[in-house]
Amino acid sequence: xxxxxxxxxxxxxxxxxxxxxxxxxxxxxxxxxxxxxxxxxxxxxxxxxxxxxxxxxxxxxxxxxxxxxxxxxxxxxxxxxxxxxxxxxxxxxxxxxxxxxxxxxxxxxxxxxxxxxxxxxxxxxxxxxxxxxxxxxxxxxxxxxxxxxxxxxxxxxxxxxxxxxxxxxxxxxxxxxxxxxxxxxxxxxxxxxxxxxxxxxxxxxxxxxxxxxxxxxxxxxxxxxxxxxxxxxxxxxxxxxxxxxxxxxxxxxxxxxxxxxxxxxxxxxxxxxxxxxxxxxxxxxxxxxxxxxxxxxxxxxxxxxxxxxxxxxxxxxxxxxxxxxxxxxxxxxxxxxxxxxxxxxxxxxxxxxxxxxxxxxxxxxxxxxxxxxxxxxxxxxxxxxxxxxxxxxxxxxxxxxxxxxxxxxxxxxxxxxx
Amino acid sequence: xxxxxxxxxxxxxxxxxxxxxxxxxxxxxxxxxxxxxxxxxxxxxxxxxxxxxxxxxxxxxxxxxxxxxxxxxxxxxxxxxxxxxxxxxxxxxxxxxxxxxxxxxxxxxxxxxxxxxxxxxxxxxxxxxxxxxxxxxxxxxxxxxxxxxxxxxxxxxxxxxxxxxxxxxxxxxxxxxxxxxxxxxxxxxxxxxxxxxxxxxxxxxxxxxxxxxxxxxxxxxxxxxxxxxxxxxxxxxxxxxxxxxxxxxxxxxxxxxxxxxxxxxxxxxxxxxxxxxxxxxxxxxxxxxxxxxxxxxxxxxxxxxxxxxxxxxxxxxxxxxxxxxxxxxxxxxxxxxxxxxxxxxxxxxxxxxxxxxxxxxxxxxxxxxxxxxxxxxxxxxxxxxxxxxxxxxxxxxxxxxxxxxxxxxxxxxxxxxx
Numbered sequence: 140x141x142x143x144x145x146x147x148x149x150x151x152x153x154x155x156x157x158x159x160x161x162x163x164x165x166x167x168x169x170x171x172x173x174x175x176x177x178x179x180x181x182x183x184x185x186x187x188x189x190x191x192x193x194x195x196x197x198x199x200x201x202x203x204x205x206x207x208x209x210x211x212x213x214x215x216x217x218x219x220x221x222x223x224x225x226x227x228x229x230x231x232x233x234x235x236x237x238x239x240x241x242x243x244x245x246x247x248x249x250x251x252x253x254x255x256x257x258x259x260x261x262x263x264x265x266x267x268x269x270x271x272x273x274x275x276x277x278x279x280x281x282x283x284x285x286x287x288x289x290x291x292x293x294x295x296x297x298x299x300x301x302x303x304x305x306x307x308x309x310x311x312x313x314x315x316x317x318x319x320x321x322x323x324x325x326x327x328x329x330x331x332x333x334x335x336x337x338x339x340x341x342x343x344x345x346x347x348x349x350x351x352x353x354x355x356x357x358x359x360x361x362x363x364x365x366x367x368x369x370x371x372x373x374x375x376x377x378x379x380x381x382x383x384x385x386x387x388x389x390x391x392x393x394x395x396x397x398x399x400x401x402x403x404x405x406x407x408x409x410x411x412x413x414x415x416x417x418x419x420x421x422x423x424x425x426x427x428x429x430x431x432x433x434x435x436x437x438x439x440x441x442x443x444x445x446x447x448x449x450x451x452x453x454x455x456x457x458x459x460x461x462x463x464x465x466x467x468x469x470x471x472x473x474x475x476x477x478x479x480x481x482x483x484x485x486x487x488x489x490x491x492x493x494x495x496x497x498x499x500x501x502x503x504x505x506x507x508x509x510x511x512x513x514x515x516x517x518x519x520x521x522x523x524x525x526x527x528x529x530x531x532x533x534x535x536x537x538x539x540x541x542x543x544x545x546x547x548x549x550x551x552x553x554x555x556x557x
Numbered sequence: 558x559x560x561x562x563x564x565x566x567x568x569x570x571x572x573x574x575x576x577x578x579x580x581x582x583x584x585x586x587x588x589x590x591x592x593x594x595x596x597x598x599x600x601x602x603x604x605x606x607x608x609x610x611x612x613x614x615x616x617x618x619x620x621x622x623x624x625x626x627x628x629x630x631x632x633x634x635x636x637x638x639x640x641x642x643x644x645x646x647x648x649x650x651x652x653x654x655x656x657x658x659x660x661x662x663x664x665x666x667x668x669x670x671x672x673x674x675x676x677x678x679x680x681x682x683x684x685x686x687x688x689x690x691x692x693x694x695x696x697x698x699x700x701x702x703x704x705x706x707x708x709x710x711x712x713x714x715x716x717x718x719x720x721x722x723x724x725x726x727x728x729x730x731x732x733x734x735x736x737x738x739x740x741x742x743x744x745x746x747x748x749x750x751x752x753x754x755x756x757x758x759x760x761x762x763x764x765x766x767x768x769x770x771x772x773x774x775x776x777x778x779x780x781x782x783x784x785x786x787x788x789x790x791x792x793x794x795x796x797x798x799x800x801x802x803x804x805x806x807x808x809x810x811x812x813x814x815x816x817x818x819x820x821x822x823x824x825x826x827x828x829x830x831x832x833x834x835x836x837x838x839x840x841x842x843x844x845x846x847x848x849x850x851x852x853x854x855x856x857x858x859x860x861x862x863x864x865x866x867x868x869x870x871x872x873x874x875x876x877x878x879x880x881x882x883x884x885x886x887x888x889x890x891x892x893x894x895x896x897x898x899x900x901x902x903x904x905x906x907x908x909x910x911x912x913x914x915x916x917x918x919x920x921x922x923x924x925x926x927x928x929x930x931x932x933x934x935x936x937x938x939x940x941x942x943x944x945x946x947x948x949x950x951x952x953x954x955x956x957x958x959x960x961x962x963x964x965x966x967x968x969x970x971x972x973x974x975x
Binding site: 154155156157158159160161162163165166167168169170173178179180181182183184185186191195198331332333334336337340350351352420422425426427428429430431433434435437438439440443444445446447448449450451453454457458487488501502503530532533534535536537539 | 578579584585587606616631672692769838843847851855861863876919953957
């Protein structure tokens with residue numbers, strides 16, 4: 140990436156710094172910037188106080204080349220970005236005729252008369268360049284201070300996004316030699332983040348940035364290659380990574396390749412669709428999360444027909460015909476019950492595959508032999524039934540999420556063999 | 558509020574500054590700090606680079622009294638917070654025996670051997686005070702530099718939250734004369750955020766701050782009263798708010814009252830438990846999300862027995878006896894099918910209540926009469942069956958989340974009447 144260009148994002152607003160509202164603008168701006176082959180290195184948030192904003196702007200100009208600010212441009216008195224810019228750079232605010240025209244037209248279009256507070260939005264710091272706002276009343280503006288350029292956009296996410304694409308991204312493209320990086324992402328499951336890290340250590344090389352991201356139940360490994368990296372080099376490195384991670388890798392994405400949903404549920408779904416096969420699930424401890432994961436993929440009615448959430452033992456017996464003696468002999472959390480559930484739902488639904496979970500999600504219900512986190516998952520299909528015993532870490536939600544990923548992963552491995 | 562104490566929050570991680578993951582920790586910390594009667598004045602995010610982190614930490618120490626940092630404490634190589642602290646303050650990292658013991662115990666409990674990368678988590682800057690992590694492997698630590706105190710917590714939100722409450726909040730309480738504001742939170746469902754805000758506008762008054770948070774499918778309204786606000790004033794204002802919002806309000810929490818899980822699923826669960834009643838669900842378009850929501854509450858086996866995910870029409874007929882003619886006469890997305898599903902699952906499971914969903918989550922499947930977002934929910938129970946037609950906004954996941962909240966809300970309203 141063109142790391143040379145230091146870009147930072149500043150979000151302004153009491154509601155953000157107080158935690159009442161999540162700052163989504165900064166992340167949206169970072170994602171948009173990255174597609175250009177540039178990177179945002181810093182986010183900052185302060186409230187609606189002229190002195191705090193002025194201080195932040197002055198220090199930003201000293202450390203970044205491009206500074207993108209959102210918020211504080213509205214009609215109310217706590218919208219004080221223009222005054223803060225004035226304080227920071229000795230640029231008194233003055234009413235801009237062109238800006239006034241745009242604000243007046245917006246108000247007219249809304250059938251509202253332009254009161255003094257509405258008129259405040261036409262004030263710009265002296266020497267600033269107007270950035271028209273196609274979707275709202277408050278215009279933005281841009282400004283140069285020494286080597287730095289500042290962009291000021293409204294805080295309303297929809298208006299910010301529109302002005303980012305209309306003004307900021309073209310402005311950056313025009314100013315820098317951009318070569319988008321090649322990023323290869325390996326999606327892994329069934330291996331802890333630290334184990335993945337350990338295995339990837341041998342691959343570290345100059346000009347390669349390896350990043351890791353845990354998105355339960357997955358671990359994503361991102362290889363960012365310097366622009367101009369040789370195809371052979373990239374291919375051989377990705378191949379080495381795959382062999383080091385083995386079957387934990389269930390999807391590989393190239394930033395210059397087709398974009399797609401690469402969750403374990405999406406990959407399993409696509410495979411089933413290609414094979415023209417279907418799946419149904421019987422869940423005890425995951426209680427609907429497996430069905431929810433499968434159906435989070437659009438078009439899932441093409442491979443998923445039904446699921447049974449058999450939380451109580453009676454439900455397990457009635458809905459999936461689990462014989463009462465199994466509970467006595469093995470307990471509800473057992474390989475015997477998991478395999479019976481998978482086979483029963485497959486038979487009942489008439490699908491190619493039946494998958495199941497049974498376990499102890501906690502916080503209570505654990506025993507010395509079967510502590511919280513003990514989960515059995517099973518997959519029944521062409522070629523028989525496979526099951527796996529898991530000892531999962533974390534709290535109730537984490538155990539449920541990992542169990543959901545594990546049964547989908549077990550199905551994925553069966554599908555690869557089939 | 559004790560505004561005098563300058564508190565800032567720093568979040569560390571490439572995934573945050575790149576926009577891959579939203580920084581929710583900073584907002585959570587700001588909200589928790591506010592309950593003490595203090596205020597966070599600044600948030601900052603930088604990636605996993607020692608020099609950037611060190612620079613940010615040094616400048617933070619010059620401008621704030623309390624600095625709360627999250628992230629970069631894990632086992633992986635890009636977790637470099639300890640090294641950045643070393644760089645910033647010339648405090649070399651060293652393995653802390655007590656920390657090592659805690660990390661080792663966590664690994665043993667998970668049945669994993671402590672590899673070198675796992676062991677990295679026991680490194681602390683010289684002179685730092687260990688902050689045990691009850692919910693994860695990476696311990697935190699605290700540090701004083703001149704007048705400033707720094708707190709370092711893991712980035713995993715669940716672990717961060719636990720350690721914030723265990724270490725940071727008590728540490729702040731012990732250090733400052735605090736007069737916590739009274740914060741009253743109204744949990745609402747079934748009303749859009751803009752409608753909620755519109756209705757609350759008439760309540761704005763000096764000394765009262767009203768904040769809004771959308772946590773799908775809920776909207777939370779937070780009233781923060783100046784310390785020393787009169788009980789009568791608070792009570793009457795909350796009463797007015799409740800009457801303005803009507804039955805959309807399903808829970809009210811006072812910051813000086815008992816803490817509890819106030820999600821719609823938890824409130825419904827507690828009510829069922831009090832009444833000694835049970836529920837089962839039959840889901841089409843939500844496909845497991847209703848069962849998942851109900852079972853996200855610990856102890857839910859006390860009121861939930863089973864669910865049927867009837868995604869295909871065949872499943873609706875076989876599992877819940879929906880007559881084929883209903884699909885022909887009304888379509889799968891219809892009041893007739895919704896009510897049949899609710900009644901059937903109630904009968905089959907032998908529960909007091911049966912609840913159901915059927916609808917079009919999209920992106921495809923919409924028609925002019927039944928566009929994407931058309932959902933029927935139904936509740937069958939003592940006193941008959943109620944259903945509701947919903948026209949839900951948003952994408953597939955949002956429609957599913959809102960439909961899940963709506964059927965639980967319909968059950969909540971029935972339980973209030975019963």
